[in-house]
Structures are given as structure tokens and as C-alpha cells.
Amino acid sequence: MLGNFSYCNPTKLYFGKKSLNYLNDELSKYGKNVVLIYGGGSIKKNGIYDAVTALLKKNNKTVAEISGVMPNPTVAKLHEGIEIARAHKADLLLAVGGGSVCDYSKAVSVSVHCEEEPWEKYFVRFEEPSCEIVPVGCVLTMVGTGSEMNAGSVITNTETHQKIAHVFADEKIMPRFTILNPEYTFTLPKYQMVSGIYDIFNHICEQYFSDEDDNTSDYISEGLMRSVIHSSRIAVQNPLDYEARSNLMWTATWALNTLIDKGKHTDWMVHMLGQAVGGYTDATHGMTLSAVSLPYYRHILPYAIPKFKRFAVNVWNINAEGKATEQVAQEGLSAMEDWMREIGVVLHLAELGVTEDMLESIADVTLILKGGYHVPNRAEIIEILKESL
Structure with a gap:
């Protein structure tokens, strides 16, 4: 095995049918302002939304929502999320969904306190964040991307037809925790x-x-x-x-x-x-x-x-x-x-x-x-x- 490398992965995983119970433990580590981020609304049909929001309420969190995150999150959607997270003074971004929702949440996390245009900074020049990063947690509902335990983010620019991934170097961009309940994937087409x-x-x-x-x-x-x-x-x-x-x-x-x-x-x-x-x-x-x-x-x-x-x-x-x-x-x-x-x-x-x-x-x-x-x-x-x- 050749080469030199370092390895650190700080994401804490909770796996299994009862893994959502551990969200209680994690929520206590962050401030009161949580932004709940999800996709097209399937989590409202399968009961996951109700289960997550009940835990947020139990932990006395003040919640704002970013809904409608699409499978290929766009620059326009990123800007929308940044404004919501800023206005809410987010202490935690909680992504509930598949890889695109997790990817998107990480892009928001590095952009909330950044004054530069995020597309140019992160997805054209591939720079690292020079500002405060809002922590991300994930409740995964679709498997494939691996975004639940890495520092990658993918955003699409619909004007230039570019879909670009940036794997950030800073381990703080990795989700702080991820809930992995295989049953949450059962309703996928x-x-x-x-x-x-x-x-x-x-x-x-x-x-x-x-x-x-x-x-x-x-x-x-x-x-x-x-x-x-x-x-x-x-x-x-x-x-x-x-x-x-x-x-x-x-x-x-x-x-x-x-x-x-x-x-x-x-x-x-x-x-x-x-x-x-x-x-x-x-x-x-x-x-x-x-x-x-x-x-x-x-x-x-x-x-x-x-x-x-x-x-x-x-x-x-x-x-x-x-x-x-x-x-x-x-x-x-x-x-x-x-x-x-x-x-x-x-x-x-x-x-x-x-x-x-x-x-x-x-x-x-x-x-x-x-x-x-x-x-x-x-x-x-x-x-x-x-x-x-």
C-alpha cells in the first residue's frame, strides 16, 4: 500500500429501526434555532416528518423549514435556503431526505455566513470556506450518494448547464450525526x-x-x-x-x-x-x-x-x-x-x-x-x- 495519507471522519452514525430515538441526544448539543430541510413532501406522507417534528418540539426547538429541495439542487434553491437560514439565525441544519437534501444542506451550511457568491466561490473556484460553518445533521431516507458521512456537495447551475461537485477538505462540513433507519427507504419507487x-x-x-x-x-x-x-x-x-x-x-x-x-x-x-x-x-x-x-x-x-x-x-x-x-x-x-x-x-x-x-x-x-x-x-x-x- 503506497502513498501517505491522513484519515478522520467525525460523523456519528445511529443505525437501525429505533435509531431516530437518538435524535434526542443530538438535539441537546445545539442551540434552539433549527432549520428543517427536506424534498418534495414524501416525508409528510410516510410519517417521518411527523416523527422528526415531534422530537424537535419535545426539545423546545424553534423551527424554520426549507422544503422542495429537488433531486438536482440548483443555485437558485441554494440562495433561497441561505436567506431562510440567515433569517432564522440557524444553530443546526437538519436534513431529512436523500443524498440531494444532504448535499444541499452542506452547501447552505458553508454559505450562510459567507458574503461571497457561493456558486463562484465553492463550485467554480473550488475554494474552502473562510467563514463560520453551520453544523448539519441528517436523517436519511434514500441510499446511494454516501452524502450522510462525507463533506461532498453537488449543485446545478441551470443557466450554464453545469452540475458540479465539491468535496470540501474541512471535516467540520461533514454531518455531525446521521440517523440510518433502513425502514425509511421502503417507500421509495x-x-x-x-x-x-x-x-x-x-x-x-x-x-x-x-x-x-x-x-x-x-x-x-x-x-x-x-x-x-x-x-x-x-x-x-x-x-x-x-x-x-x-x-x-x-x-x-x-x-x-x-x-x-x-x-x-x-x-x-x-x-x-x-x-x-x-x-x-x-x-x-x-x-x-x-x-x-x-x-x-x-x-x-x-x-x-x-x-x-x-x-x-x-x-x-x-x-x-x-x-x-x-x-x-x-x-x-x-x-x-x-x-x-x-x-x-x-x-x-x-x-x-x-x-x-x-x-x-x-x-x-x-x-x-x-x-x-x-x-x-x-x-x-x-x-x-x-x-x-
Whole structure:
């Protein structure tokens, strides 16, 4: 395991069917002014809103609300939230929802006391906050992003069609605590569930497909990927299977809390492609990833045949006996494609509304990152997008 690194993750997790009870313990640590942040209102239908607000009332909190946080939170919505949090003099931002709500809450947290334009400061110049940060807590209702235990935030600029992620360096931006009750994910539509499942899997892939040394992080990643595959098959057949949904929730958290990127350069180009597509289509995040993944990985496979062979054997149980290394590697991606079809994710950008005349513009807003086995140029980006159609 090569490289030097530090690791600190201060987020406290409460997991299980009774985990919301621990919100009492956490609320006592913060001032009276809480901003409750949530999405389109599903939490009011499934009872989670009532349960959370009852605890806020029990703890004598003064509550303001930011509702209607969309799956791809926008700059305009960010400004709206900043004004509400400022007016309320927020002591705590409580995110109740999926990854987009958690992402959005972190963007609000670093912007409330910042006088600069947050989009320019954090998502264009990628600067770190130089002001007071309002603490964030999360009650998770959808799994996939891992935002409940990291310092990442993703915001979309609808004017420029840019969807940009900023993973902040300051650990104070990570949620101070997260409530993880797998039962809260039961009411998700199947489309959203499988989108989250693929998001989990791809987070692991982005960290796994880099470097050539013998790294403990890769062994952990392989175990996490096998867990996702196994539990996804059960959950697709029976969405109310608590064990499968609990394993997916726990794996999602560990897939992107920075543990498995230790000692790694990482390759986030699938996310760069998917986010560029999202900026133009407002499509569900996990489905933008699933649509571009296989063309991208087939494109870089020739530069990392040994790693793709390892992926095939250790994750997909491909029998390598008597086969050429590249054949085994290709069979691994074929097995991955079969699984993606089995669980029902999107495999073509056309299903998300992308047309060929959009590809140049999507390529223009695709950030090209280093760290993987091959750094694509713009022409290669366009070719990958064409193959994804």
C-alpha cells in the first residue's frame, strides 16, 4: 500500500429501526434555532416528518423549514435556503431526505455566513470556506450518494448547464450525526431504489479502478461490491426485505466516506460524464452514471487489463482457467452488464432524453480529471458519449 495519507471522519452514525430515538441526544448539543430541510413532501406522507417534528418540539426547538429541495439542487434553491437560514439565525441544519437534501444542506451550511457568491466561490473556484460553518445533521431516507458521512456537495447551475461537485477538505462540513433507519427507504419507487443501488456500486468502482499496487482499500472495495450485488438482487425481488435494504444502506455509507480511497489516486470520470449529462437533462443521478459506465470502462480497459481481470475474478466469479487475461477482463464487464439489466438501470443516454446533437455541449461541460488509468481527451469524451447513446 503506497502513498501517505491522513484519515478522520467525525460523523456519528445511529443505525437501525429505533435509531431516530437518538435524535434526542443530538438535539441537546445545539442551540434552539433549527432549520428543517427536506424534498418534495414524501416525508409528510410516510410519517417521518411527523416523527422528526415531534422530537424537535419535545426539545423546545424553534423551527424554520426549507422544503422542495429537488433531486438536482440548483443555485437558485441554494440562495433561497441561505436567506431562510440567515433569517432564522440557524444553530443546526437538519436534513431529512436523500443524498440531494444532504448535499444541499452542506452547501447552505458553508454559505450562510459567507458574503461571497457561493456558486463562484465553492463550485467554480473550488475554494474552502473562510467563514463560520453551520453544523448539519441528517436523517436519511434514500441510499446511494454516501452524502450522510462525507463533506461532498453537488449543485446545478441551470443557466450554464453545469452540475458540479465539491468535496470540501474541512471535516467540520461533514454531518455531525446521521440517523440510518433502513425502514425509511421502503417507500421509495423501484426506479429510485435501483438508481441508488447503481450509485453505490459506481462510487466503489471510481475508487477501485486506479493504481497498480497491492492496496488494502481494493480488498475492502471488492467485498463491498459483492455485498451490493447480492443485496440488490434480493431487494429488487422484495423491496421490503429488511436485511437486504439494511446492507445496502450500510454499504452506501462506506462506499463514499473516504475510507476506500486511502492510498488511491481514484478515477471519477464516470461521475464527471454523468454529472455533465445531468446538467443538461435533470435526469436521476444514478441513471446518468449507469448509462455512461460500460462505454467508459470498455474504453479504459486496454490500459488496465490486469485490474479488470481481478475485478472479473474477485467480484463476478469469472473462471479464468485457460483464458487470456483480456478475455477474462471483458467477461467481467459483460457480467456487470448482465447484472445492470437484471436490476433495471438505464443503459442508454437516449432513455434520459439525450440526443446526438447535444453531445458536443455535454462534452463542453465535462470536467476531465486525472487519476485513472487513462486521461481521456475531448474527442474521446465525445466518442464515449456516442457509444452511450
